[in-house]
Amino acid sequence: MHEMSLAEGIRTIVEEAAQAEGFGKVNAVVLEVGELAAVELESLRFCFEVVMQGTLAEGAALTVERVAGVGWCMSCGESVPIKALYDPCPKCGSYQVQPTDGTQMRVKALDVDGAVERAE
Amino acid sequence: MCTVCGCGVGEVTIGRSAATPRRSDAPTRGWKPVAAHAHAPDHAPPAEAPEAAETMDFGSGPARAHAPGLSQHEMLRIERDILGKNDGFAAANRRWLAERGIFALNLVSSPGSGKTTLLCKTIEALRGRVPVAVIEGDQQTECDAERIRATGAPALQINTGKGCHLDAAMVAQALGRLDLSGGSVLMVENVGNLVCPAAFDLGEAHKVVILSVTEGEDKPLKYPDMFAAADVMLLNKVDLLPHLAFDADKAVAFARRINPRLTVFRVSATTGEGFDDWLGWIDAARAPMAREA
Numbered sequence: 001m002h003e004m005s006l007a008e009g010i011r012t013i014v015e016e017a018a019q020a021e022g023f024g025k026v027n028a029v030v031l032e033v034g035e036l037a038a039v040e041l042e043s044l045r046f047c048f049e050v051v052m053q054g055t056l057a058e059g060a061a062l063t064v065e066r067v068a069g070v071g072w073c074m075s076c077g078e079s080v081p082i083k084a085l086y087d088p089c090p091k092c093g094s095y096q097v098q099p100t101d102g103t104q105m106r107v108k109a110l111d112v113d114g115a116v117e118r119a120e
Numbered sequence: 121m122c123t124v125c126g127c128g129v130g131e132v133t134i135g136r137s138a139a140t141p142r143r144s145d146a147p148t149r150g151w152k153p154v155a156a157h158a159h160a161p162d163h164a165p166p167a168e169a170p171e172a173a174e175t176m177d178f179g180s181g182p183a184r185a186h187a188p189g190l191s192q193h194e195m196l197r198i199e200r201d202i203l204g205k206n207d208g209f210a211a212a213n214r215r216w217l218a219e220r221g222i223f224a225l226n227l228v229s230s231p232g233s234g235k236t237t238l239l240c241k242t243i244e245a246l247r248g249r250v251p252v253a254v255i256e257g258d259q260q261t262e263c264d265a266e267r268i269r270a271t272g273a274p275a276l277q278i279n280t281g282k283g284c285h286l287d288a289a290m291v292a293q294a295l296g297r298l299d300l301s302g303g304s305v306l307m308v309e310n311v312g313n314l315v316c317p318a319a320f321d322l323g324e325a326h327k328v329v330i331l332s333v334t335e336g337e338d339k340p341l342k343y344p345d346m347f348a349a350a351d352v353m354l355l356n357k358v359d360l361l362p363h364l365a366f367d368a369d370k371a372v373a374f375a376r377r378i379n380p381r382l383t384v385f386r387v388s389a390t391t392g393e394g395f396d397d398w399l400g401w402i403d404a405a406r407a408p409m410a411r412e413a
Contacts, residue, residue: 006202023196111194
C-alpha cells in the first residue's frame with residue numbers, strides 16, 4: 001500500500017502550492033502517470049479520497065493522464081513502445097530493453113478557486 | 121537535484137522558476153506558473169538527535185486542515201513529481217554519505233528470503249576489513265536489530281508502524297543517530313516487501329534485491345518493479361537447490377528479462393557459497409567512494 005504514501009505526497013504538494021499561491025479550494029488534481037510507473041491507480045484513487053479529507057482538496061476530482069511506456073532496445077539501438085517492464089522488444093523480440101519513458105508519477109496541475117496573483 | 125528545474129541538490133521546488141504563463145481558452149480558467157520557488161527547509165541528515173534511542177516509530181502522523189475560500193477559478197501548473205519530496209531527501213542522504221565515503225546498500229526482498237541471515241554473514245565476513253553499520257526496517261519489533269548487534273555491528277531499528285517501506289526522510293533521521301565512521305559500509309535492510317520499497321530512493325549507492333530459491337523462479341516477472349530498480353540480485357539459499365525443483369537459470373533469465381543490466385550472485389548465507397564474489401563486488405563498488413572522501 002505505498003499508494004497511501006503517494007497520496008500523502010500529493011497532499012504535501014497541494015498544501016505547499018496553497019501556501020505559495022494562497023488559493024482556497026482545489027476542485028481537481030491532474031496527475032501524469034506513466035504506464036510503467038509503480039502505482040496501482042485504483043488503489044491511489046481510494047487513498048487520494050481518504051488522505052484529502054479535511055484538507056482544501058477534500059472531494060476534489062482526480063484526473064489521470066497516462067504516458068505511454070517507451071524502452072530503449074539495445075539490440076535494435078532504438079526506442080520502442082512497451083506496455084510492461086517485462087515486455088520484449090516488439091521489433092526483434094529481445095528482452096534487452098531499458099525503460100526510458102512512462103515511469104513518471106507527477107502532479108501536473110491543480111484546478112483551484114481563489115488563487116491570488118502575486119506582485120513579482 | 122530538483123526534478124523540475126534542476127536547481128540544486130536536496131531541494132524541493134514548486135513549479136518552474138522561468139516558466140511563461142500559459143493560458144487556456146476557457147475564459148474563467150488560466151494556466152499560470154507557480155510564483156514561489158518554495159524549497160523544503162535545507163535538509164541536513166546528520167542533525168543532532170534529541171535522544172539516542174535505538175528505535176524510531178513512524179506509525180503515527182498528524183492530519184492538517186485548511187479553511188476553504190472562494191473567488192476566481194483557475195488552473196495552476198504544478199509539474200512536480202509525487203515522489204519529489206522523498207527524492208530530495210534521498211539526494212541529501214546520498215550527498216551526506218558521499219562526503220564521508222560511506223557505501224550504502226538498500227537490501228530489498230520479500231519476507232523470508234534470508235535478508236537478515238545474509239546480512240549477519242556478510243558483516244562477519246567483512247570484519248576486520250571495513251566497519252559495517254546497519255539500519256533495520258520492519259513494521260514492528262527490535263528482533264532484527266538485536267540479531268545484527270549480536271554480530272558486534274551497530275544497528276538502528278526503524279519501525280514503520282503501518283508503513284510498508286522505508287522512505288528517505290526516515291533514513292535521514294537514522295543517519296544522524298548512527299555513529300557512522302568515514303569509509304564504512306552502511307546496509308539498510310528494508311521492510312520485507314517486494315512491491316513498495318521499489319519506488320522509494322533512500323540515497324543508497326545500489327539497491328540489492330534478494331530472491332531465495334524457496335520462492336518461485338517467476339517472481340521477477342510477478343514483481344517487476346523491484347527487479348527493475350535493483351542493480352544487484354542475490355539468489356540466496358542455493359545450498360537447498362538439490363532438494364528443490366527450482367530452476368536457478370530460469371530465475372536469473374527472468375530477472376534479466378526485466379533488467380538486462382542486473383548483476384547476479386548465487387549465494388548461500390548458511391554455507392558461505394558464493395560469498396567471495398559478493399564480497400568482491402562490495403569491495404570493488406565501494407572503492408571509488410572511499411577514495412573520493
